[in-house]
Amino acid sequence: MSRRPLLNRRLDGHGTTIFAEMSALALTTGAINLGQGFPDTDGPEEIREAAVRALREGKGNQYPPGPGVPELRTAVAEHQRRFYGLTFDPDTEVLVTAGATEGIAASMLALLEPGDEVIAFEPFYDSYAASIALAGGVRVPLTLRAPDFRPDLDALRDAITPRTRLLLLNSPHNPTGMVPTREELTAIAHLAVEHDLLVVTDEVYEHLAFDGEHVPLVSLPGMRERTVSLSSAGKTFSYTGWKIGWVTGSAALVAAVRTAKQYLTFVSGGPLQYAVAEALRLPDAFFTGFREDLRAKRDLLTAGLTAAGFEVYRPQGTYFVTTDVAPLGAKDGIAFCRALPARAGVVAVPNAVFYDDREAGRTQVRFAFCKRPDVLTEAAGRLRAAFAG
Secondary structure (H helix, E strand, O other), rough: OOOOOOHHHHOOOOOOOOOHHHHHHHHHHEEOOOOOOOOOOOOOHHHHHHHHHHHHHOOOOOOOOOOOOHHHHHHHHHHHHHHHOOOOOOOOEEEEEEHHHHHHHHHHHHHHOOOOOOEEEEEOOOOHHHHHHHHOOEEEEEEEOOOOOOOOOHHHHHOOOOOOOEEEEEEEOOOOOOOOOHHHHHHHHHHHHOOOOOOEEEOOOOOOOOOOOOOHHHHHHOOOEEEEEEEEEEHHHHHHHHHHHEHHHHHHHHHHHHHHHOOOOOOOOHHHHHHHHHHOOOHHHHHHHHHHHHHHHHHHEEEHHHHOOOOEOOOOEEEEEEEEOOHOOOOOOHHHHHHHHHHHHOOOOOOOHHOOOOHHHOOOEEEOOHHHHHHHHHHHHHHHHHHOO
């Protein structure tokens, strides 16, 4: 047998994800899982019933159209116009994907040539690094630093080189919960135009900006023809297992992403696409109520973590809170998280795995608050008993 390594070298270091490791720990120890970001309750009943109805009526049970069912593409275009005043042609400027994760991978594969540099804010969601690597790109991290995790725009300007092809942004930002201001985004847009860069924006938490507002980068001057925007149904409608996402952008950009996407999953989730189309048309009260429910859960968990002795960085958005465990005497977040289920009966995720600069996040730990209030209260109590006595 050949001695050549079996795994493509581009994926070296991208083995089992931290989410899989921590979720397995939760199962084996019976700990409360505040690590992986999935809700512990389903979303709106009428949306689940819409999926059942589609299944029974034979909608999408065979291959749906490659770009996505027309009903969902139209609903996505309507959503962009309704919330942001953005106009997209559902036939040429909207693409349905197997979650935003596939959209990110397809975007990197479509838009990058080997050696192209991609600037991304770190800590970053782990699929970013893997997707850039698969495309042969070179990731250039721009570190967001505690306590406020604001982007350093001077450092961003300095990071741009003749090899820079693309900016990969996440807003609201996972895992820090930072929501870029309109002024920060305007400055980023100016740099993109000045240096003729493409931008891919991951906006899956768009309806979970608690402090400040979510401003789509594509809405700013000069960005319409250079921005690929991604979102998904999982985070907003609490059906993360459905894996229905979408891409919006100019016809030329969407066509490029579609070319790569068709060789990944081709199509997925046909009946679920019809249900998500209905979900996107839910009244404003749903989106407001969803945000306020998560805001209350954020406040519940952050108060509990503070009482347990963690340094808490209050998130402006998403459904994660980043903490620092140094005040608890810990020196390494990864070791802390591996020991936490046995010590406190709670699972969290170490932020260091989201950094290239591991030292910047060495003692940071992320908790998810997209859980029932009683679960968050129980978790906070366990942590307080373990660390505050």
